[in-house]
Amino acid sequence: MKPAAERKLSHAVASQLSRAGLLEGDKPLLVAVSGGPDSLALLTLLSGLRTQNHLRLHIAHLDHGLRGPESEEDAEYVQSVANDIAIPCTVAKGNVDLFRKKHHLSWEAAAREVRYAFLSSLAEGIGASAVALGHTADDQAETVLLHLMRGSGLQGLQGMLPTTFWQSKDHTQSITLVRPLLGITREETEALCQAHKLEPRHDSSNLEDRFVRNRIRRKLIPHLKQYNPSIREALLRLSQSLSHDFSYIDQKVREVWPTIVTRTSRGLRFNRKFFLALHPSIQAHLLRSGWKELSGDIASLTHNQIVNALSAAQKGAGKTVSLGSGLRFHSDYGELIFETTKPLTSNPHLIATPLPVPGEACIGAWHITAKLVDSPQFNKEPYRAYLDITALGKEGLVRSRQSDDRFQPLGMEGSKRLKEFMIDAHIPRRWRDETPLLVSEQGVAWVVGWRIAHWARVTESTQKIVELNATRATRLL
Template sequence: MYEKEVEANLRRLVQNGEKLGVAVSGGADSVALATVCVAYGRKTGNEVVFLHFEHGIRGEESLRDMEFVKKLAGRLGVKCIVERGDAAAEAEKEKESLEAAARRLRYDFFVKAAEENGIDKVAVAHHREDLAETLLLNLIRGGGIDGMTAMKETREPFFIRPMLRCTREQVTDFLERHRIPFVYDSSNDDVNYARNRVRKELVPLMAEMNPDIVSALMRAYDILLAEGSALQGLADERYQACAREKEGWVDISLDLFDGEPLAIKRRIVRRAIDRVGCITDVELKNVDDIIGLAERRRTGKWMEKNDFRAVVSYDILKICSKSFIIDKYGVFFGKTLEEAARISDAPLPGCFPEESSATQYISKSAAEGAVVRRRRDGDVIRPFGMEGTKKLGDWFTDKKVPMQKRDAAPIVEQNGRIIWVVGYGLSEYARAGEEGAVKVEFGYENGEERDV
């Protein structure tokens, strides 16, 4: 039975005393999961909280769903946390599909709600047919093993899928047996959405060739999952052999890396990118570009993709975040500004570079004798345009710089005064006066392989 299977999974996935959030849209799947989770919580003492995100897509119908979930929570005696957004505006702003924007906003809300309310796990209502559809979608997009097995029972940071092996038929049967009401999302009928088209057109077409197509796709999923796990285990061993993790970057020995099969190379590179905190939105092309860079072994050649950089330094491939500045020998600190960057006399421009630019104009006097270093305990900065100083950590916080990137930020210092935090902003001490300015370039061109 559906409820017994879900409860058994909850016992494995949720620890005693953990607070459980349940993503509830109001549809059949999420209402079934929410009902079982509440019953489970009453037996075990785990507190259950409903989470609902209203995307602003379907007008009155969307508001109806929100009110339905609130009333369901009230009827079951649990707290309901609701947030509203505008997925259409977000999709236009970020140049992404409406589906992608809605999903991103929804999961951002789940994470925020969990952090603000002490929720330890968030359960989402994906079932076997959802898994089969996801496999097909990623296959159509040209995904590999990891893409086709992306939907798993657990997902970082705290998401769980207690009904992933249950069928849609089991869900429907559970709701009918217990006469549990739910709402229907009319957008599920719109085949302009890729997932709906797969569900309503592709899967039925495949079922004409194999009536048990979902079971067949599940078998394929399980095979891919096992083989992907084995391949990743081998890649992890080879990563340990050829990679050395430093403070904010990874060095990969090209002598050892070169002999690996392409599949292992790709996983080594992806793990290195992940270790510097930049794996989001990394595509196969990005990974293969880095492998190509490594194979050419031209010292001083480097490239930048998304939020990370890769550079060849003799027999080493270095991978680091954008916060690092790279010269032809790799990532540097402890050099003079003159050694680390290109400095030239230049009149002040009519339009100054953005704070995030690796090229800035600073006073000549500030550049003299300046060095490049990491941040230190007790660092203070005099923000540009301000009279007083501020702790560098507070300044980073004001600029919303993630903690993991702060130690990687190159700091230009002169005689104990911070002149420039490269990639984040100048200090008041960089302001050019009568003595004139110099142009300082750590320059790079986004997305291009180049010499420095």
């Protein structure tokens, strides 16, 4: 690999970390390294960014306990690589088989849950800001194709998100995941390893056809290349296009949610008249949001369950549909009732991220930009706000709510507890921890998507105006 090509890859990784707010800071970045070419390439590129960006790294490797001596040799290799480049490394061993049997999961799903639980626990223990994963453009194409075969909707066809959250099934663990290599191909990671004289390990289980993803990688994609030699690029374009579409729909769902949905002690109630007046796509995504609000896990929701719930909503009062996971959907005369007997849990908190003015910040699934404008273009767009620059100064901070937060909503003389504002604004409980707050030394300046602070508003005496825009995307892991 030529130096110019390596610099291009390094720039791509640095740009992704910068967008996620992870390039600089006092917290270490945990790097998941299996020993394969993709994770070794990621480690190499991140290691090259250490000095210039004051980036602290910590390597994590999990022996899944599935391949005997081969797995043990992988662990020894990763430890030796870590020693050579003087980066601390933690190696652990998991029991995927036991977890799979206990939770009735596939081998692939069980391995992913055990691996992410290990990474989450280690990240918390060392105070890491996030976990960097080595998924490439090829992995993204395989994921999109896998979801297409399963009949996934827009959410699944987006593939993997560059920055997202993982949460354990029992909601006791969570971690921010960042994927800096999604724009880099497997050919490029292998070429980088060769240029640095690295000898990646190769997981023999990747050759086993009992795993669907392996069959897609080894058989289906090569076959599809006979029809379209650029099938990978086509799948990536599909992913990117649908990501924009899903982001827009998700934004519309958040806009109508407070006007249609109310919370009860047992679940959610939808205004039936208003619900049925919406476009069917918004209806379906409202139900998906309701499912996630109550169960905390969207992965187990099927297309047929959504179709059955929508059918019950259309047919009138007295129709009840059991949706599994302890949930049921009931159509009444004026309401659609989504109920559960399970306790409700909240989402993990967002990691505090600086927002320079002008500049941008990525926090969780949110991307927030700040720029100076001559005059505001006021409209009903809830994810755009205009503030007096004196409210922020040169830099604001984007974070989740804290227990002692207070907020002075626009038009209100005094402040109130932020929790009270969120209740009054009908922000669903499950959204509150993942609703970004833009804060400065003066307090909460913007509850993103809902209201700006009265003291941060643009007035006749304002000399400089900051335009803020927030977008949000949600994808499957």
